[in-house]
Amino acid sequence: MSQAEAPLGLHIPANVSAGEAVTVSSSGTGSGTFYLIGPGHVTKRRLQAGDTIQISSDEIATAGTYQAITCKGQECATTNFYVTPNRGAELVLLVHPSRVPVGKLDAISAVTVVMDRFHNLALQPEGVTFRAIANETVVSSPPQMTRNGVAWTRLNSGPKDGTVQINASLGQLSERRVVQQVAAEPCKLHASAAHKGDRVVLQTQPVRDCRGNSVPDGTIVTFTKLDKLGRTTVDAPIKKGVARTEIGFAGPATISVASGVVVGNEIYMGGPR
């Protein structure tokens, strides 16, 4: 049934924003019932022709298409209207990954989603600024306009390990995440060997990546000794920057060191102990 045929008419404002109360005027004669059916709310109230209907902010807090229905007896008239999201009032910031090796291009992804204060996706374009803060160095991006409520950027990881703060700001709003920048794979893995009684002490030099960052403690370094008795391997974790182990010595042996897929130096230990 069209609005022209309705016994009770409604005049809804052209622009309705989520969470902003509106006044709807009615026309016609007699009395009836008013229904408001929205994405997250349904109301019903008595209506006298010519009255104004106050729709509160709570009733239209959710953006989307609403139906305003007036019924008089068995006859009903329906008017659809759209409630648009309000201005951005909340930022959701998604940053990935939480750990990243140093010196990687486009390694950090930051995506921000702008919401209004009623958690509707704020669809109107707004300028979001991204900042990366590491060791008092701040790198800012030019404002990125949101498209359909979303703005994103990609950042390179820095040359030094440690934490980097990723900030997204919109006006007075700001949201922060922390990414751990970690050393890359070991570079120039080098071990030394020294006799200690009938044993050999194997120890790496401080294990660093190619940019000089210390490889995190706990990283496994594999020492391998090959001698007449066979092959001996020890997976030793790096502790305080170096990996260390002691193994028995039974004559000439070749010792090598590796970490993951990185191979280090080789040591030949000859002669009787």
Next chain:
Amino acid sequence: MKYGLALTLLLGTLLLVAVGWRRSAKAAGVALRPQNTPEQAVRNLLRSVRERNWPKAQVQLANANQVDASAFVYDLAGGDGSLRTYSTLEDSEVSVLHQEADDALVRVKLNWSTAVGSLSDTRKLKVVRQANDWKVFWPVSQVPKLPAQVMAVNYLRWDVVNRGPEGEWGTASVDPPKVRIISMNAIERSDSVIVMGEVVNEDTIPAYINVNAALVDANGLEFRNEGSFDKVSHILLPSQVTPYRIDFPKVRLNQLKQVRMDANAAAVPASADPVIGVMNQRLEKDALGNKVLAGELVNQSGQTVNIAHVLATCSDDNGKVIWVSDEYVDRALLPMTPQPFAVDLPADVAARVQRFRVTVNQYTRGAS
């Protein structure tokens, strides 16, 4: 005549007592007759071991006075929370290798039923004749004892703090560790397809991993899914490599078009200790003449490792993984005390192995 009845009753009573005693002794496994063969002597001893009747087993030894009772029990029943303490002797295979008038050499294969399946332990025992009996000469061993000492440990462990299910959407959480399958090979063996290879933790935090494989047929449909279960080291420290092996029984390689691999990883609390060295790895033959990859495990930390699980990766001359095998060690790893291990290798695999790599899983009571 008047004493005849009494004598008959007395003899009858004595006869019945003798029969009853013999039957009860037989039921209890007591040897009433002389142990007149070396094999019988070993079997009687093993019967006592199966019953866990250690005093009775010890008195059957030829050198009972020299064998320390606690060492004898530790040798057979285990200790320190080892896998042997969760085992029972299921059966045994006894064969006489050599016999002379007063001594013999007997090989015995002990099949233990354990919490992780069946394990066997093959020993050569010397059996000697004493009077009319044969008795087992038990190798004298001691309960391993370490000198009292303080071992400094730079304790290194990781904890994971999760936000919990009520965490706000979009807030940062800990990303799962990055792990990568660095090799994979599928082979057919008897009536099974075996998928195996290696995985590395490329991240800077420990990972709990599971490797799964799905077999895909010619129509692109997955028809079998399996996980690596215990044929993988589930906890991987940064840069650590583990082998994995997934068995698909009753499948042929020609049924597959593709194998889809998936390595799932999660951040978990973990400790970098204990460090277990794998010493003197070599290919050799065991007492039964089978090819094994043998060596010794040395626990380099100060805490006892209750159960060790050895995983061996064998590669050919091209570096391709051709076999992954595992073995549980049923002895606890005491600090700095070498403990032998041996992983079975099929003869055809042993002939092609050019490189091998052994890693050790460990289970320590009270550790996460």
